[in-house]
Amino acid sequence: MSARPRFRRPLAARPNPLDNEFDLIARYFSRPAPSGYLGVGDDCALLPLAGGRHLATSTDLLIEGRHFFADAQPEALGHKALAVNLSDLAAMGAQPLGCLLGLSLPAVDADWLEQFASGFHALADSAGCPLVGGDTTRSISGIVISVTVMGQVDARQALRRDAAMVDDDIWVTGALGAPDIALQLLNGTLPMDQSLLAATRPTLDRPEPPWQFAQKLPGLAHAALDISDGLLQDLGHILEASKCGAELHFASMPVHPALQALDTGTVQQAVLAGGDVYQLCFTAAADKRQAIQQLADDAGQPISRIGRIVKQAGLHVWSADGQTISLASRGYDHFS
Numbered sequence: 001m002s003a004r005p006r007f008r009r010p011l012a013a014r015p016n017p018l019d020n021e022f023d024l025i026a027r028y029f030s031r032p033a034p035s036g037y038l039g040v041g042d043d044c045a046l047l048p049l050a051g052g053r054h055l056a057t058s059t060d061l062l063i064e065g066r067h068f069f070a071d072a073q074p075e076a077l078g079h080k081a082l083a084v085n086l087s088d089l090a091a092m093g094a095q096p097l098g099c100l101l102g103l104s105l106p107a108v109d110a111d112w113l114e115q116f117a118s119g120f121h122a123l124a125d126s127a128g129c130p131l132v133g134g135d136t137t138r139s140i141s142g143i144v145i146s147v148t149v150m151g152q153v154d155a156r157q158a159l160r161r162d163a164a165m166v167d168d169d170i171w172v173t174g175a176l177g178a179p180d181i182a183l184q185l186l187n188g189t190l191p192m193d194q195s196l197l198a199a200t201r202p203t204l205d206r207p208e209p210p211w212q213f214a215q216k217l218p219g220l221a222h223a224a225l226d227i228s229d230g231l232l233q234d235l236g237h238i239l240e241a242s243k244c245g246a247e248l249h250f251a252s253m254p255v256h257p258a259l260q261a262l263d264t265g266t267v268q269q270a271v272l273a274g275g276d277v278y279q280l281c282f283t284a285a286a287d288k289r290q291a292i293q294q295l296a297d298d299a300g301q302p303i304s305r306i307g308r309i310v311k312q313a314g315l316h317v318w319s320a321d322g323q324t325i326s327l328a329s330r331g332y333d334h335f336s
């Protein structure tokens, strides 16, 4: 007979059930930050330094079986481990300074390590984000990768989630939907189509966040975040933090060209709620439209204006024929 737990909180005194990842973080890990800091709740925390600058820092885990398949190509995985973190610096408009790598491996495989390190360092070199430390351990099973990035930003111009203003334009960089379709082909939710997989898989395996373009946005844009879980869920964080709503137009969305032959429902779900995108969603005043488009053209960075911030809370998505689009899910959540 198993022993009864010695301490059990009476039912009535238990807090509400934790429905999702964000409730968990809010309840246990979100504390008022010291004066001058930006704490839990944005893409990066901001820590004040002397001279008015701020250190921007963020950390993201990649877990085998959860964030990548066991047979993931190690060079691409090294790239992705840093890319998803550079994406958080980009989402604040911060300039990369350096990074730390925590790595837990079940065994030593020199070929794997060689390729992983080469993918990691290649991106670190091009982004000016050198690896300056970390930790290495043996795992019981599976690979765990934890990367922490540090950057700098002028805190008055940082692209915070709470900085969206009513009547701002809503923009996204790059194209949407392809990583989710690749994932669905690989996990069998969509029937295998090798040419569709070949066209979409690079976006899942080797995300290319717009870290260069993003550093030019402070001063022009207001709020930003990176799309990791899904556009609607992630934009929801801006709306909650900025206490406003949004109207989006599906016809203006940059649907990845490989998705053309798929049915409308599948495309809408992948574009609006598909994760692993690592592109930016940002808001900016309408009078900055031309300057932002010029900046993007100069940088060769595709951007699309997909909607508008409104006063009324809520997120409304219009289809091309004026119907409301509603979806089964708004994005990825580790615990719901």
Ligand SMILES: Nc1ncnc2c1ncn2[C@@H]1O[C@H](COP(=O)(O)OP(=O)(O)O)[C@@H](O)[C@H]1O
Pocket: 025, 029, 030, 039, 040, 041, 042, 043, 044, 045, 059, 060, 088, 228
């Ligand atoms: N265990 C934790 N302790 C403290 N803060 C956390 C923890 N997990 C997540 N956060 C913070 O909660 C916020 C939301 O997390 P997340 O959605 O993972 O952000 P992101 O998509 O930018 O990685 C971020 O500010 C992040 O730093």
Ligand SMILES: Cc1ncc(C[n+]2csc(CCOP(=O)(O)OP(=O)(O)O)c2C)c(N)n1
Pocket: 060, 061, 065, 066, 067, 068, 069, 084, 183, 228, 229, 274, 275, 276, 332
């Ligand atoms: C094997 C595998 N299964 C599922 C996914 C899809 N997936 C896993 S986590 C995730 C959301 C993003 O990860 P998270 O840890 O929430 O990143 P963050 O929002 O913290 O940046 C997605 C879309 C994947 N990329 N690979």
Ligand SMILES: [Mg+2]
Pocket: 059, 060, 061
């Ligand atoms: Mg995270």
